[in-house]
Amino acid sequence: xxxxxxxxxxxxxxxxxxxxxxxxxxxxxxxxxxxxxxxxxxxxxxxxxxxxxxxxxxxxxxxxxxxxxxxxxxxxxxxxxxxxxxxxxxxxxxxxxxxxxxxxxxxxxxxxxxxxxxxxxxxxxxxxxxxxxxxxxxxxxxxxxxxxxxxxxxxxxxxxxxxxxxxxxxxxxxxxxxxxxxxxxxxxxxxxxxxxxxxxxxxxxxxxxxxxxxxxxxxxxxxxxxxxxxxxxxxxxxxxxxxxxxxxxxxxxxxxxxxxxxxxxxxxxxxxxxxxxxxxxxxxxxxxxxxxxxxxxxxxxxxxxxxxxxxxxxxxxxxxxxxxxxxxxxxxxxxx
Numbered sequence: 001x002x003x004x005x006x007x008x009x010x011x012x013x014x015x016x017x018x019x020x021x022x023x024x025x026x027x028x029x030x031x032x033x034x035x036x037x038x039x040x041x042x043x044x045x046x047x048x049x050x051x052x053x054x055x056x057x058x059x060x061x062x063x064x065x066x067x068x069x070x071x072x073x074x075x076x077x078x079x080x081x082x083x084x085x086x087x088x089x090x091x092x093x094x095x096x097x098x099x100x101x102x103x104x105x106x107x108x109x110x111x112x113x114x115x116x117x118x119x120x121x122x123x124x125x126x127x128x129x130x131x132x133x134x135x136x137x138x139x140x141x142x143x144x145x146x147x148x149x150x151x152x153x154x155x156x157x158x159x160x161x162x163x164x165x166x167x168x169x170x171x172x173x174x175x176x177x178x179x180x181x182x183x184x185x186x187x188x189x190x191x192x193x194x195x196x197x198x199x200x201x202x203x204x205x206x207x208x209x210x211x212x213x214x215x216x217x218x219x220x221x222x223x224x225x226x227x228x229x230x231x232x233x234x235x236x237x238x239x240x241x242x243x244x245x246x247x248x249x250x251x252x253x254x255x256x257x258x259x260x261x262x263x264x265x266x267x268x269x270x271x272x273x274x275x276x277x278x279x280x281x282x283x284x285x286x287x288x289x290x291x292x293x294x295x296x297x298x299x300x301x302x303x304x305x306x307x308x309x310x311x312x313x314x315x316x317x318x319x320x321x322x323x324x325x326x327x328x329x330x331x332x333x334x335x336x
Contacts, residue, residue, distance in 0.1 A: 039070070039083060042090040051077055053092045053102040063120035065128070065143075069094075073117040073130065077105040080117055080130055082145065097128075097141060100148045109135050111150045111160040119189075119235070121178040127152075129186065131175040135163040138175055138188055140203065155186070155199060158206040167193050169209045169218035176249075177235035182242050185210075189233040189246065193221040196233055196246055213244075213257060225251050 038044055040056035049057045061073030070083040072093075079098035083091050096102055098114030107115045116134035123129065128141040137156035141149050154160055156172035165173040177189030186199040195214035199207050212218055214230035223231045231250035238244055244257040 037087060037089045039072075039087065039089070039091050049076075051103055051105045053096075054090055056081075057105070061117065061119040061131070063122055063128075065122055066126050071120050071128065073120050075116050075118060075133075078107050078114045078116060079105065080114065080120065080128070095145055096147050097130075097145065097149050107134075109161055109163045111154075112148055114139075115163070118176050119178045121180060121186075123180055123186075124184050129178055131178050131188065133174050133176065133191075136165040136172045136174065137163065138172070138178065138186070153203055154205050155188075155203065155207050165192070167219055167221045169212075170206055172197075173221070177233065177247070179236035179238055179244075181238050181244070187236050187244065189236050191232050191234060191249070194223050194230040194232060195221065196230070196236065196244075213246075223250075230255075 035044065040054070040059060041047065042054070049055065051057065056072065056074050056077065058074070058076040059072050060075040063071045065071060065082075068085045070085070070087065072081045072083070074081055077099075079096050081093040081097075082095040084094045093102065098108075098112070098117065099105060100112075107113070109115065114130065114132050114135070116132070117130045118133040119131040121129045123140075126143040128143070128145065130139050130141070132139055135157075137154050139151040140153040140155075142152040151160065156170075156175065157163065158170070165171065167173065172188065172190050173192035174190070175188050176191040179187045181187060181198075184201045186201070186203065188197045188199070190197055193215075195212050197209040197213075198211040200210045209218065214224075214228070214233065215221060216228075223229065225231065230246070230248050232248070233246050234249040235247040236244065242259045244259075246255045246257070248255050
């Protein structure tokens with residue numbers, strides 16, 4: 001009787017898990033899904049511009065730090081804001097970089113100012129990097145962070161007070177996108193120069209780029225619609241295989257550069273030349289040409305299969321102990 005009861009419980013549990021597999025989970029999105037919260041506005045139906053600790057003006061870049069806090073490049077307010085987790089609608093920013101307070105938005109070409117920041121990224125050490133587009137530079141801010149923090153390093157310029165654009169191995173022209181590869185090297189989408197540049201770690205102010213993609217040399221910036229050209233690259237990302245992906249903005253396309261190619265694997269953190277075709281020690285990851293992702297439906301079935309296996313184990317264990325209990329139960333002795 002006990003064995004039959006435990007079997008029934010197990011079967012009901014299995015049915016429950018089966019039905020649960022068709023329900024949406026936290027990691028499963030849906031087409032036309034409703035947003036769960038909003039930052040920068042007090043509700044979903046307002047879009048006011050503001051220079052406050054709760055407002056934004058053309059946010060263009062996002063990044064999460066190692067603690068799960070959200071950072072926003074508030075482009076037209078010439079600042080970067082941090083929002084501390086857990087998040088809530090209309091949340092107040094906890095910190096501002098690029099300005100001395102939450103109510104100023106002045107343009108500045110200094111170690112504490114910004115001029116239209118576009119993209120953000122964190123390196124493996126937890127330091128924040130910002131593409132300061134209109135100042136034609138990339139800035140690093142060392143952790144731990146503070147309001148009005150001074151940048152620790154600048155790339156694209158020789159110092160913190162110059163903003164000259166140029167087409168060389170040390171200059172930039174409207175940097176848009178940032179990404180770090182698996183070796184910790186920095187990659188910059190140099191939008192107006194129609195190219196992508198790599199800077200090898202460790203970094204230094206005014207550093208020379210080690211590699212260029214989209215151009216045949218560091219002194220050309222021609223637009224091209226070819227397999228080797230760009231027209232305003234805007235954003236960058238690396239997949240799990242270490243391959244580089246670039247949003248080629250004005251060519252209306254996305255391009256992949258495989259680590260196995262002579263161009264994208266030619267850098268080494270110790271020695272870089274623009275004509276080198278040697279493999280990069282910092283790009284020694286797998287050269288898979290596709291992004292490894294798991295769809296929501298596949299994720300649901302993985303969850304279902306795992307949960308079902310757990311229920312089956314529970315059934316087996318319950319049946320085993322029921323059997324043992326049945327065998328060890330003393331037989332009834334008839335009264336004398």
